[in-house]
Amino acid sequence: MSEVDSVARPADAVVSAWFRARRQIGEEDRGEIIAALHALLRHQARLGWWLDRHGRKDTHRNRLLAFLTLVERRTPEQMKRLFSGAKYAPTILTEAEHTLVVKLHGGTVDSPAMPEDVRLECPDWAAEALRRRFGAEFATEMAAMLTVPPLDLRVNTLKSTRETALRALREIGLPAEPSAVAPSGIRVTARLSLGRLPGLKDGAIEIQDEGSQLVALLVAARPGDRVVDFCAGAGGKTLAIAAQMQNKGRIIACDVNEGRLKRCAERARRAGLQNAETRLLASETDRWVKRHKASFDRVLVDAPCSGTGTWRRNPDARWRSPQEQGVDNLAALQGRILASAARLVKPGGRLVYATCSLLAEENEDRVAAFLAAHPDFSVVPLAEVAPQLTGSAHPDYLSLTPARHDTDGFFAAVLQRAATPAPSGDAA
Incomplete structure (x- = not known):
């Protein structure tokens, strides 16, 4: 837990590295450890509230004691046996720790005295934007984020x-x-x-989460198409799109992270893909983009984002502010990536912009700004692209939330370039 809190990397990456150094731990025990860690992260704000109420520091050990008492409902006697100091067991409870357990015993992790944001485990940096996004449904959507995903x-x-x-x-x-x-x-x-x-x-x-699969589906790549997955990461959507193409045509997975692209290439080989390749970019404005201007039928931009839609699957993400520069600068980066990737789309081709965010600042607002600056692109309504995808929270875009759709939160907009390119100075 201490490493997850102190390291900037996602919890899954930290845990994987921790297990690699402890190969003696069996698969079943690994699963139990991961489940316990995620449960602690899903209750972090509430446990901290209780510790503060009792005048205790929010240390990792105190948080664990509060979790076992309030969530797992362990009795003081059970806690004494668990914290026995034996081999592989936690050290014996101090007098102060035993007193804390006794005070918490019989209580529940939720309290009517808690502020709503604490009860719903919503961090300060995202609360205002999510309230604007969901309005009266805010509590329902945040509660869904606290469930264990399938x-x-x-x-x-x-x-x-x-x-x-x-x-x-x-x-x-x-x-x-x-x-x-x-x-x-x-x-x-x-x-x-x-x-x-x-x-x-x-x-x-x-x-692959069903929501992520549906984003890949919106690309609607056909056998023989030329496709770019511009922010491919480890390639989950690349693989799904390549399968849509029936191993025909060409799909290029681009990213600025070499490690992620190596993982993508490994997965592509394992999946039996013959139409996929990777391309390492120096930045979103890499010269490769200019050299391949207007060359592709489909371009997917799964942009880096705050990750607010993934909180139930990655509960640690809510406690990491989205990069040091904040959501505004992250949105500016998304705008730059989208504008650069758009250069790859040929006349009549499609650009799909997607995030795993629930914030309008990263979704609808980014699309509106892009369309205002690029009049040769227009929205292709969701009903036209994928009529089977009903119930979206937006009439024209794919907008999925855990409460409404039981998937991770995803946003995707399909934009089409005019068949006759508008005259412009787009030679950058």
């Missing part, structure tokens, strides 16, 4: 079918069902070791 899978249709994958999962006793909307998606509602998943190691299935 495990969503995407079947690689180049190697398997959803029916085959479902059968394999059910044969080992896993409760697996087709995703509500994503055509290649599967939802597993049980907690399990990922090593048990049939098809994961050979690339027949990938772990």
Whole structure:
């Protein structure tokens, strides 16, 4: 817990590194440790509130004591046995710690005296913007962020079918069902070791939230198309789009992070993709972009963002302010990335702008600013791109939230370039 709080990297990356240094820990125990860590992070503000109420410092150990007492409802006697000081057990409770446990015993983690933002685990930096976004639904949406997400899978249709994958999962006793909307998606509602998943190691299935699958679906790439995934990261959407293309045409995964692109290339090989390649960019204005101006049928910009839509899956993200410069400068970066990537779109081609944010400043506002500066692009309404995607929180764009759709929070807008390019000085 101390490393997660002190290191700027996401909790999953910190935990992975921690486990690599402790290979003796079995898969089942690893799962328990991760689940406990995520549970602590989902209750962080409330536990801190209780500690402050009792005049205690919000240390990692005090937070754990409060969690075990208020959330897991351990009795003082059980806590004494747990904190025994034996090998692999926590050190014995001090007198002050025992007193804290006794004071907290019998209580619940939620209190009517708590401020709403504390009860809903909403950090100060995002509260005002999220209230503007959701209005009367704010509490409902934030409560949904505190639930444990299901495990969503995407079947690689180049190697398997959803029916085959479902059968394999059910044969080992896993409760697996087709995703509500994503055509290649599967939802597993049980907690399990990922090593048990049939098809994961050979690339027949990938772990991918249904919302992320739907964003890839909006790209609507066809066999033979030329496609760019401009902020590809480790390539989850790249793989989904390449499968849509039936291994025909060309998709280029671009990113400024070499490590993520190496991971993308490894996953592409495992998935059996022959139409995917990677391209390391120095920045969003890399010279490669200018050299390939107006060359691609589809360009996806899955922009770096605050990650507010991923809080239920990555509960640590809410406690890390989105980069030191804040949301305003992050939005400015998104605007620059979108404008540069747009140069790659050929006349008549499509640009898809997406984030895993719930903030209008990173979503609708960015699209509006882009359209004002680029009159040769126009919105393609969601009903035209994907009529099967009903219930979006926005009439023209894909807008998913955990409370409304039981997915991570995602936003995506499909923009089309005019078939006849407008005269401009876009030669940068």
